[in-house]
Amino acid sequence: MAQNGNGHPRDTSKATWTVKSGLAQMLKGGVIMDVVTVEHAKIAEESGAVAVMALERVPSDIRKEGGVARMSDPQLISEIMDTVTIPVMAKARIGHFVEAQVLQAIGVDYVDESEVLTPADETFHIDKKKFDIPFVCGARDLGEALRRINEGAAMIRSKGEAGTGNIVEAVRHIRDITGGIEALAGLDESQLREKAAEYRVPLDLVREVAKAKKLPVVLFCAGGIATPADAALMMQLGAEGNFVGSGIFKASEDPKDQLRRAKAIVEATTHFMDPKLIAEVSRGLGQAMRGIALETLAAGERLAVRGW
Amino acid sequence: MPSAVGDRLARAGVLGLQGDFREHIETFRRLGSDAVDVRRPEQLDAIDALVIPGGESTTIGKLALHYGFIPKLRERVAEGMAVWGTCAGAIFIARDVPGHPHPLAGLMDIRVRRNAFGRQLDSFEADLDVPQLGSEPFHAVFIRAPLIESVGPGVEVLAKLDDAGTGAPGSEATIVAVRQGNLMATSFHPELTHDGRFHEYFLKLGRS
Numbered sequence: 001m002a003q004n005g006n007g008h009p010r011d012t013s014k015a016t017w018t019v020k021s022g023l024a025q026m027l028k029g030g031v032i033m034d035v036v037t038v039e040h041a042k043i044a045e046e047s048g049a050v051a052v053m054a055l056e057r058v059p060s061d062i063r064k065e066g067g068v069a070r071m072s073d074p075q076l077i078s079e080i081m082d083t084v085t086i087p088v089m090a091k092a093r094i095g096h097f098v099e100a101q102v103l104q105a106i107g108v109d110y111v112d113e114s115e116v117l118t119p120a121d122e123t124f125h126i127d128k129k130k131f132d133i134p135f136v137c138g139a140r141d142l143g144e145a146l147r148r149i150n151e152g153a154a155m156i157r158s159k160g161e162a163g164t165g166n167i168v169e170a171v172r173h174i175r176d177i178t179g180g181i182e183a184l185a186g187l188d189e190s191q192l193r194e195k196a197a198e199y200r201v202p203l204d205l206v207r208e209v210a211k212a213k214k215l216p217v218v219l220f221c222a223g224g225i226a227t228p229a230d231a232a233l234m235m236q237l238g239a240e241g242n243f244v245g246s247g248i249f250k251a252s253e254d255p256k257d258q259l260r261r262a263k264a265i266v267e268a269t270t271h272f273m274d275p276k277l278i279a280e281v282s283r284g285l286g287q288a289m290r291g292i293a294l295e296t297l298a299a300g301e302r303l304a305v306r307g308w
Numbered sequence: 309m310p311s312a313v314g315d316r317l318a319r320a321g322v323l324g325l326q327g328d329f330r331e332h333i334e335t336f337r338r339l340g341s342d343a344v345d346v347r348r349p350e351q352l353d354a355i356d357a358l359v360i361p362g363g364e365s366t367t368i369g370k371l372a373l374h375y376g377f378i379p380k381l382r383e384r385v386a387e388g389m390a391v392w393g394t395c396a397g398a399i400f401i402a403r404d405v406p407g408h409p410h411p412l413a414g415l416m417d418i419r420v421r422r423n424a425f426g427r428q429l430d431s432f433e434a435d436l437d438v439p440q441l442g443s444e445p446f447h448a449v450f451i452r453a454p455l456i457e458s459v460g461p462g463v464e465v466l467a468k469l470d471d472a473g474t475g476a477p478g479s480e481a482t483i484v485a486v487r488q489g490n491l492m493a494t495s496f497h498p499e500l501t502h503d504g505r506f507h508e509y510f511l512k513l514g515r516s
Contacts, residue, residue, distance in 0.1 A: 013432040013434060014430065015429070016432075018433060019428075019432060019433065019451055022497065023428055023431065023451050025328040025331065025500065026363050026396070026451060028327060028328055029324070029325070029327060029329070030327075030363070030364060030367055048371060050363070050364040050367050051364070081427075085422060085423065086366055086367075087364075087452065104429070107429055108428075109427055110428065132429055133429060266371075267371070270347070270371060
């Protein structure tokens with residue numbers, strides 16, 4: 001198979017839908033942290049992260065520095081894989097199936113086809129079903145989530161607006177996804193058919209979501225989480241876990257502060273229904289990342305609108 | 309849900325700090341057992357059977373340690389509580405985990421190697437013969453799975469994996485499910501399939 005980047009023939013017992021979507025099941029209730037160095041990866045693992053996302057610049061730096069954001073250097077990804085025992089994810093550009101092939105060849109555990117990087121294709125997302133490696137993709141609403149699942153995504157994250165430290169878009173997107181699922185519940189067969197046409201996905205997939213009242217894959221939240229309370233908010237709104245990017249390593253340069261904030265966000269994600277505990281872990285954490293008001297972003301600076 | 313064995317089942321709980329605990333709870337409910345989500349050590353007093361679910365073993369281990377679960381868990385096991393670890397849970401309850409970076413509950417006399425089959429690309433599915441569960445094979449899902457490398461004298465092997473075609477290390481059959489009194493460990497995920505036989509077997513351990 002051309003896209004099978006590791007060069008081995010496909011083993012029928014491996015790379016099944018169950019094992020691809022199953023790894024995401026194991027990450028539930030946890031925090032996946034963006035890391036750009038081996039030192040960050042160690043802090044993330046020490047704090048109790050369920051996985052790390054290896055990338056060369058966190059989203060807030062991509063915003064600041066501009067330019068084209070691409071897949072990370074395989075050397076850095078390999079070093080991080082050698083350093084931590086938890087799963088390692090890495091980002092490929094939207095539609096850049098060769099970056100995904102490279103990541104599969106390195107042997108990362110999950111590929112994030114991510115709007116945070118500069119898109120490579122304005123027409124097609126990666127045909128994820130052709131890969132042995134599982135993919136996570138971003139979505140702003142139910143239609144986008146279902147299109148990605150139909151392409152083979154084994155995990156969905158709401159997009160939010162990465163690198164802003166501002167939770168407002170994450171809230172909008174998770175509400176649009178969960179609200180979209182709820183709205184399917186009362187629909188009859190012909191209305192479901194209309195929804196499938198509107199979302200541009202097979203009717204069977206829409207029927208399945210309407211019946212189960214949830215996505216057929218795990219749903220995490222991403223894009224703007226900066227505090228333990230942000231993390232718990234997203235869990236109360238229906239996320240099954242959180243991605244945290246700039247929020248941890250951009251709040252402070254001091255590794256001790258980074259570890260404390262990372263631990264606090266892990267604990268708030270586990271005990272998201274326990275405000276006393278969230279208060280306790282939030283005490284004296286110091287300044288969260290400064291953040292960006294969305295109104296001040298020019299249209300071209302919005303990352304969430306990338307992808308369709 | 310009514311069940312033929314409902315009122316004779318153990319009161320079960322699933323450690324809900326992180327991982328796929330909800331899938332375990334749903335499987336127990338299908339069997340007629342109202343399993344609870346356990347996030348505080350004191351909840352262990354109200355159950356006689358605890359599952360440590362699949363998840364990330366370092367995360368579950370750190371949180372359990374931080375919230376003081378380990379001493380309470382040991383105390384309840386000494387009093388007869390049954391414990392079953394699946395995948396990350398098996399690592400959690402093993403006495404010997406080479407290279408593991410933090411302390412574990414250390415309940416079962418087994419040596420467990422983490423990520424023994426490799427990374428996610430090496431995750432796989434396989435049918436297992438499990439004589440204790442009857443003649444029908446058990447379909448098992450292994451995700452970045454650990455391997456039970458060796459077992460102590462009091463440990464009964466419930467299932468082995470024939471490594472042909474699975475990418476498992478070594479040429480001998482490898483141990484993937486064990487029992488020691490009312491403690492049990494599986495390196496795969498019965499909660500991800502619709503076969504409730506391991507859960508039923510465990511509930512019987514919990515009330516014995």
